[in-house]
Amino acid sequence: MSKAKAGLLQGTLDMLILKALFLGPLHGYGVGQRIAQISGGELKIEEGSLYPGLYRLERRGWIESEWDVSENNQRAKFYKLTRAGRKQLIVEEQNWERLASATMKALRAN
């Protein structure tokens, strides 16, 4: 898959953010880096679109944030997963697996 063409399906960004934060609290920049890292560099999130995604998830109560000091001693807003967010991640993963398997079945049909 070409990196440039690896666009995201609608709703996938939320799941990826939840997954990135499942591994530990991060600031927004770190979330983007972690998504790139766990996808082996295949998924590159458009940086600006990450923040409305983070704010939406916080509004739904799936993540929460607090200001802290970053690794380079600057003030940064760190996000972490809530209990509701963990449950939501499980639901999203199951939905995604169902969708992916159904799509594969359709593509392999003769």
Place this chain on the structure above:
Amino acid sequence: MSRVKPTVDFIHAWRNPDDIADEVEAELRFHVQMRTNSNIEQGMTPEEARLAATQSFGDFDQVKVSCCEIKRGFPFDLKPLRMGVYIAIACLAGGISLWAVNVPHHNLFSVLWQLIAIAVLMRSFLIGRKRNNPHID
């Protein structure tokens, strides 16, 4: 309990819109700064690094506006609340209809009351039905 903080944030966002805008801007600027630092580490000059970071971020002001709007957004699903309002209006109109039916129809005023109450009842029923199923014409 996970709804408490979004509700507090929602109230805070409405009471202090400037604080929220400043907070969002600080967060986005931090991102651009981190990207700039990363670009410098990869061998760009500070000017090139800054420019590349700004370009890869996208429309800074638009992202800021979007984030502020989400912060000020209502933290609950409005559909059940809207349904509740329609049910309350329908109940009220129904109550008035019952009352109007029991009023002796000696004068034009009581008949008028009855017609208005029935019209409101029908209207709230139709609006409620349409909102819950937008495919109904």
